[in-house]
Amino acid sequence: MAILTTLHEYLLVKSVDQNQNVRPVEFLDNDSIRPTPAKDRTWTPITYILFWFSATANVSNLYASSTGLTMGLSMWECVACTFGGQFMAGCLMAFNGRAGAMYRIPYPVLCRASFGPWGALWPTLNRAAMSIVWNGVNTVQGGQCLYVLLHAIFPSIARIPDHMGSKSALTSAQMLCFFVYWLVNCAFLIVPVPKMKSLVYIKVFVYYGGAFAMLGWVVSLAGGSPSSLGAPSKVHGEEKGWLICKFLFLGLASCGTFISNAADLQRYARKPSDVILGQIISFPVSGLLVAVIGNVIAASSESVFGELIWNPLNFLDKLMEGERYTPGNRAACAFISLAFVYSTVFSAIFENSIPAGNDIAALLPRYITVKRGFFICAILSFAICPWYLLATASVFITFLSSYQIFLSAIAGVLLCDYYVVRRGLLHIPELYTANPTGIYHFLHGFNLRGFCAYLVAVAPNFYGFLNQMGVKAPMGIKRFYFVAYPVGLLVAFGVYCLLSFLFPPAGMAKTREWKEPKDYWDEYDPARVEAVEGVDVIPVVVKGDDEKV
Template structure:
């Protein structure tokens, strides 16, 4: 056995978070403990297949068909856009995988300990709205289940008015779904890994069942796949560009909050393969199913039914036999399960992180989950899904704010601080803290954020109904990338002119894998145990590796 001197086991670069600033800190916001870093590389690869296996992704896939593209053109646009955004997801989630903190804390590094409140609030709004949208889809699934059991539910007088995606009967399903989802929110996130796998299995079974059923009723895959586009020439070209860019933009929330779920990785490299390969492939497979099912509806009913849940209920209603009702019930049940965990991982988790960061004295991540649930009910999300055009407008609009924030975060981490964050200063309002900037606000970041939004703002207003020239509309198709690049470039220039407290011009300063100071002894003892039986030279090499666990790379 080789004895290792105790002084060699002190990890260099460790920064203890001394005390608590009740307005900036609670334990949920600090770097994750070792025991909570449970998502392996396999988990992340499967996570994307599970996360993208949602009814909303069917919507996005078939919305292009609703506006005139063929099935194959729609698929190509979806895949191309998601390959692009997968790169942004990987890059922006890197800090979370290394330091094991979420999106709100990364905002503090760039925007300041108080300045982070606005971008965090922005993303919280998006997550809450999406949570409501997902709950509408889940409610539609529950309605199909109830319709299969109680035929009379279809005859309830509709009092919802025009523009609503839910009828009065559908609102019953929404209420049931909302209550069931709230029940699942009590489960700790690190313990949900098995539920991620279960969700994927559920979706595959339900999707294949509906795919086989609809293609069979449409007379096989040939008639479905051979349908061409209904637009041509310049109109078609611009529609392809629009949905290629939208394929990336509708994942703007994933790109901005990538660190929220990558923080659960034991090692920084664990999420990479899942992001770059799993994310686009998973989206492609879901898009294939969504497009084929959508195209089948054109043959079966003579119209494109872009909402698969509406399509499922139409199949049930048109032939209300016991077998059809049972099939619709179980397919819808599996869709409900998928929708529940989409709400949790894609919306409740980000919103919970954000709300906890906005009001750490009063709100934990768990409380944030339930606040998100209540607000997402209150915003009447059923009016967002009234038609394909409304839904596409919704997807395309909020991206300009998130892309500008993401541009600042990427530039700050990779070009300004070169991978280094002083963890202790992220949780203090002390004027000597590196992230205090100007009274807690980083002016450089805010100017860059606004400059990144400005080129796209006219297009944003146009997308929301304000009249604008055609050129503005087409320019807005590129809004996500324009906001990302303009904000990032502006931030880099401003930091060159007015350097922040932490700014490096040479070298890469990122630690190998950040460990909370109180857990360093646990890691170092493990390293020491692994060193038993090694030669003196091997021990010295092991000690060097240990010393940079929480320090800077040499």
């Protein structure tokens, strides 16, 4: 019994107050999901510009756009669709992450204002699941990158018998590399997030150095002008129009986790305005650049090998087959794959581990911190066998598009609640309590308005979702699903707005006046009373009919 008591005490999360004394923690609270303290608000505009520039700097984005080539679109049509979708995503990230930038709270805590303290567990679990899956996908790619690196050094690795089967994206040799890469990824999870700025900067230069090196190399192998580079699309008329629509909104939907993750990343901003340029400008511009590189590499494969190879890692490995296994080719493949290994490690951390860590910590704050959540995410991302997600281009496209209806509905509710219902005013201490008298408690901890809007938004797209999972559906349903993300977002926004005006929730703004404070410091932040940019007193929220700040 004493052992169990000791273990329980060890597992309990210890939180401190502004004087560094241990404080009692409620079931929904711990320091790692509270507003980011002033000492950790270190990310500047340059950090965010380079961060979002590096957000697309991963292997999956090199071939996410080029998958359109396998469906018959031209290279430039694929690039235009990717840029358009990611520009829309960048704008939505700026809006959806505003509460994170202002109040320094993560996504799962923000959900409590819209869904209630217990109701928020569903969108939190939903997003956590997608972050875990994406972390697994990035780990598969990391294993593939590491395999190319080791194949360039040790030719015998290619002779390991394969027992994985045709439905796996990894061979037995690549599975060994997957495990090694997974261990390397876990090792970097011990670095505190606010101190990762330098890793962001390094990733940008390392990734683009490797990507441009590969681009120049494969174009030279293709004779300087890949045969399919300027080739027109292979589809026409109505079919082409619907394919463009599909890949345009697929570019948006594939950023669904980014749109949800915005608050988790913006909470480290020095000032709320520091995040804007990075999201609206550098994110889509970087996406455009990566799409061009990926499509040119894919187009070059037809000139080099006589077939379209949409995965650049497969391209690299084929450059070392047979007579091509020369010292020069091996050295080039080794350096390029090393750059991709490094960039994939931090793509997984920034884009998947951090959101999943916040979500998992918010599901059980008394026992799980964000850092513990990182390692739980790593274990689960191994357990889901992600190597089956990347077996073919069609599987990858299905994966990208299948989850969008759930994330878009959640985003619509959050946007409406913050901008229309609350007018930017959140009572932060009440987001960390399950007190029945709290303004975010609603009905037994569930905001039925949010769930009603969520279900109504999911309903129009659910048949299309089932079709993605293998259920037969008419062509009209398939095509309607192409616009599932904007439909889900707008329907959820509109329904939540209507229900809130018909049945006003506690804390709803009574006027159109924008109610955000100039800045916000947590009640347990030691720096809360220090002057910050000329502000000598922290904003104090006074609840009442007028809800003034």
